Amino acid sequence: MITRRSLLGYTSSIIGSSLLLGAGSSIATAANAASALTLYGPPVGPSVTLAYMAKQGLLSKAAGGTVDFEIYKSPDVLRANFVSGDWKLAVTPSYVAANLANKGLPVKMLNIMTWGMLYVLSFDEAIKKPEDLVGETVGMFFRNDMPDLVFGRVMEEKGLKVGTDYKLHYVGTPFEALQLLLSGRIKHCVLPEPAATAGMVKGKKLGKKLYRSLDLAKEWASVTGGEGRFPMAGAMVHQDLLDKNPALIEEFQKQAMEGTKWVQGNPMEAAKVAAETMPLPAPVIAKSIPHTHLTMERASDIRNELETFYGLLAEKNPAIIGGKLPDASFYL
CATH class of the missing domain: 3.40.190.10 (Periplasmic binding protein-like II)
Known part of the structure; x- marks a missing residue:
């Protein structure tokens, strides 16, 4: 049962953190050192898909072992772990990925997983x-x-x-x-x-x-003047993983596409899986899924939309994407 006290608690925990929208200081849980790969995501809609993929073992064969999923609560934590090379694949705000790439970090934008929320x-x-x-x-x-x-x-x-x-x-x-x-x-x-x-x-x-x-x-x-959507967040990949196991990246894209469809068609079942790692009750996660505009678009296929989005953000705050549009190689 969701009580007023518990509701206040989880709302404070999730909303009070930076989610995937800005700075923060919370620390993500540590990855399982024995796993072949850990996927990371903030406590938002696209991470429901990642949680499902990990739970079902959809990437285990391509990864050569167990694939886990972990929640992070701060882009600061995301940045630090990609800079150190400890993290290789994570859901991130699309502009954060562009910013990191423009600052010299070897990261690529693989896809977009939400059209704005x-x-x-x-x-x-x-x-x-x-x-x-x-x-x-x-x-x-x-x-x-x-x-x-x-x-x-x-x-x-x-x-x-x-x-x-x-x-x-x-x-x-x-x-x-x-x-x-x-x-x-x-x-x-x-x-x-x-x-x-x-x-x-x-x-x-x-x-x-x-x-x-x-x-x-x-x-x-x-x-x-186009469609009512904007490329808010998606999967960012470290070049090290792309070089080491390009087949895994392609398998991730394939399974993420199927996983997104399953989540959209089975919101309560998906929410129950996600609630094992996301600090929100399953009923709230389920109710939020239809409003998250989940999608699965390859970044290279929607490069024009990404560049339009980046350009419009940069008109008022150029630093948000690191002062320029990313190079063509940024879009996988």
């Missing part, structure tokens, strides 16, 4: 489109980082200027934004998945009705 939550049922936020204050975390840049760009494309047409209330973490929302100090805030789902569950437990008002992935169409 950022939402505006609101107490106001009437909020249906960006223009409905005129005159309102919206909670935002990680100033000048990816969520802030994505939301701001969407609003700009709708002709809305921050400080004039709407205001942003900046806080340090998604958890702080949600706390402000649930306390009634703000009526709307931007949250990622699974934080958005966890927040809605928490709100219901507290007797407060929250609405998933805007899907920023769908709103992204107004920015690019």
Whole structure:
């Protein structure tokens, strides 16, 4: 049973961490030294697929032994372990991979596993489109980082200027934004998945009705003129693993594609597997899966979309991708 106390605890743990969106200081659990390979991911939707793949042993033959899955809670931990060479394959925000590559780390972007999972939550049922936020204050975390840049760009494309047409209330973490929302100090805030789902569950437990008002992935169409999606996160591979076992990388891509389809078709069963490693109750994980926009696209096949995304982020914050677009070899 999900109690108010346990709900507060897991919401604080997940939302209070950086998820896959910004800086943080939490330490991932140690990898099993006896395993042939360990996959790493933050506590978000694409990691459900990795957990399933590890549980089913789908990569054991290609890896030549046991393949484990571990959760990490901070891009700082991700960076440190890829720099040291201890980690070889992990789900990461796509812009973090570009940043590391531009700083000289031998990493490649293998695929994209989610087409965006950022939402505006609101107490106001009437909020249906960006223009409905005129005159309102919206909670935002990680100033000048990816969520802030994505939301701001969407609003700009709708002709809305921050400080004039709407205001942003900046806080340090998604958890702080949600706390402000649930306390009634703000009526709307931007949250990622699974934080958005966890927040809605928490709100219901507290007797407060929250609405998933805007899907920023769908709103992204107004920015690019293309499809309502953006390449938010996917698998990053260290060159050492690519050189040592290229067949394993191809097998990972194949099994991840099949695994993603299975997760989408069996959310509760997938959530039960993921709950063994992710610090969220299975019901919350299951509810979040349809809103995570899971996909499995080869990076080289969508290079243009990745470069468009990187370019738009860099217009306001060039340092977010390391000052330039990655070389062509970055896209596997």
